[in-house]
Amino acid sequence: MYINKIKLKNFRNYKEQEIELTSGINLFFGNNAQGKTNIIESIFLCSMGKSFRARREKELILFNEKESQVEIQYQRKDRTGNIEYYIGEKKEIKINGVKINKMSELLGKINIVLFSPEDINIIKDGPSNRRRFLNMLISQVRPNYIYTYNLYLKTLEQRNSYLKNITIENKNDALLDIYDEKLADSAVIIHKYREEFINKIKEKIGKIHSEVTKEKETIKLAYISDCSEKEKYKTILKENREQDIVRGYTSCGIHRDDIYFFINGKKIDIYGSQGQQRTSILSLKLSELEVIKDEIGEYPILLLDDFMSELDSQRRKNLLKYINNTQIIITCTDDINIENVEIDKFEIKEGKVFKITA
Numbered sequence: 001m002y003i004n005k006i007k008l009k010n011f012r013n014y015k016e017q018e019i020e021l022t023s024g025i026n027l028f029f030g031n032n033a034q035g036k037t038n039i040i041e042s043i044f045l046c047s048m049g050k051s052f053r054a055r056r057e058k059e060l061i062l063f064n065e066k067e068s069q070v071e072i073q074y075q076r077k078d079r080t081g082n083i084e085y086y087i088g089e090k091k092e093i094k095i096n097g098v099k100i101n102k103m104s105e106l107l108g109k110i111n112i113v114l115f116s117p118e119d120i121n122i123i124k125d126g127p128s129n130r131r132r133f134l135n136m137l138i139s140q141v142r143p144n145y146i147y148t149y150n151l152y153l154k155t156l157e158q159r160n161s162y163l164k165n166i167t168i169e170n171k172n173d174a175l176l177d178i179y180d181e182k183l184a185d186s187a188v189i190i191h192k193y194r195e196e197f198i199n200k201i202k203e204k205i206g207k208i209h210s211e212v213t214k215e216k217e218t219i220k221l222a223y224i225s226d227c228s229e230k231e232k233y234k235t236i237l238k239e240n241r242e243q244d245i246v247r248g249y250t251s252c253g254i255h256r257d258d259i260y261f262f263i264n265g266k267k268i269d270i271y272g273s274q275g276q277q278r279t280s281i282l283s284l285k286l287s288e289l290e291v292i293k294d295e296i297g298e299y300p301i302l303l304l305d306d307f308m309s310e311l312d313s314q315r316r317k318n319l320l321k322y323i324n325n326t327q328i329i330i331t332c333t334d335d336i337n338i339e340n341v342e343i344d345k346f347e348i349k350e351g352k353v354f355k356i357t358a
């Protein structure tokens with residue numbers, strides 16, 4: 001699939017901008033703080049229904065303005081589509097001119113895989129980065145996932161606030177039993193989805209990683225979770241109940257899930273070199289691309305935000321040659337030229353986009 005047009009109005013540092021894209025490789029280059037990532041952010045917004053970096057959506061509105069609008073026209077293999085995203089006094093999203101009522105209706109309309117320098121945190125940092133990776137992947141192809149996930153989070157919040165307000169002496173076991181039951185119901189559904197998609201990644205990543213490293217390394221993933229079976233999870237909740245009351249929060253569940261990564265049998269976050277961590281992330285993201293492709297029957301859009309800056313020219317070339325039949329949207333501080341690779345170019349200066357004609 002690909003995006004043909006992006007229209008921005010009062011979005012970040014763009015007053016009014018229209019951009020026409022090619023279904024192949026699109027490069028946005030320019031100095032720092034000119035608005036390159038803002039373009040990626042506008043696409044992400046229309047795809048995932050939220051920003052990857054704004055804490056509050058109002059931050060997306062051009063300074064001193066009251067409302068903002070992003071419109072994206074896209075082409076899928078069997079149909080065209082149009083997303084309009086308004087942020088202002090109230091938020092409103094339209095798909096093909098029709099207002100939606102639930103965020104889950106938006107998910108999966110524009111499928112993306114985002115590569116950014118911060119991705120290294122998926123391996124290096126805490127488990128929340130790995131759960132976010134899973135959430136982004138699964139919610140795009142299984143809208144019911146995010147519905148169940150939000151239900152889980154709501155129940156978790158209720159359970160936690162109950163825990164905070166009781167002491168071991170005056171606890172009401174019956175009420176906690178109800179929360180546990182409800183939490184476990186959604187936990188096992190989320191677990192099933194996560195297990196399914198980790199398995200799909202596992203099927204892809206071995207081959208991709210041995211290509212990336214020229215067969216020197218084997219990579220393995222393990223899904224770590226308390227929630228494989230409902231009764232088992234409920235037992236764990238029970239075992240931790242007294243401790244949870246003292247702490248005032250729920251210490252086990254889907255919100256504590258993790259994925260361990262191993263190279264040649266050793267955990268990458270502990271024993272892997274910087275280079276091994278980087279190639280593992282690349283393999284993981286390329287696997288994500290393939291998994292989404294299998295799900296939707298066409299390649300998702302690849303967003304490379306500042307990702308090229310860290311690669312030398314040979315690695316840039318290898319990556320772009322590796323990925324075919326995919327729309328690629330690249331941001332980079334410098335211009336990129338690769339022999340026999342056609343690239344549509346745009347220069348970005350102070351919130352304005354200038355098409356470079358060859």
Ligand SMILES: Nc1ncnc2c1ncn2[C@@H]1O[C@H](COP(=O)(O)OP(=O)(O)O)[C@@H](O)[C@H]1O
Nearest residue numbers: 012013032033034035036037038059061062063
């Ligand atoms: N709501 C906003 N209104 C106006 N300008 C903004 C807003 N949010 C961010 N900016 C500006 O956008 C620029 C950063 O854009 P960004 O796309 O991250 O830059 P880069 O080209 O380095 O990727 C900064 O100049 C910042 O001041």
Ligand SMILES: [Mg+2]
Nearest residue numbers: 036037306331
């Ligand atoms: Mg940037």
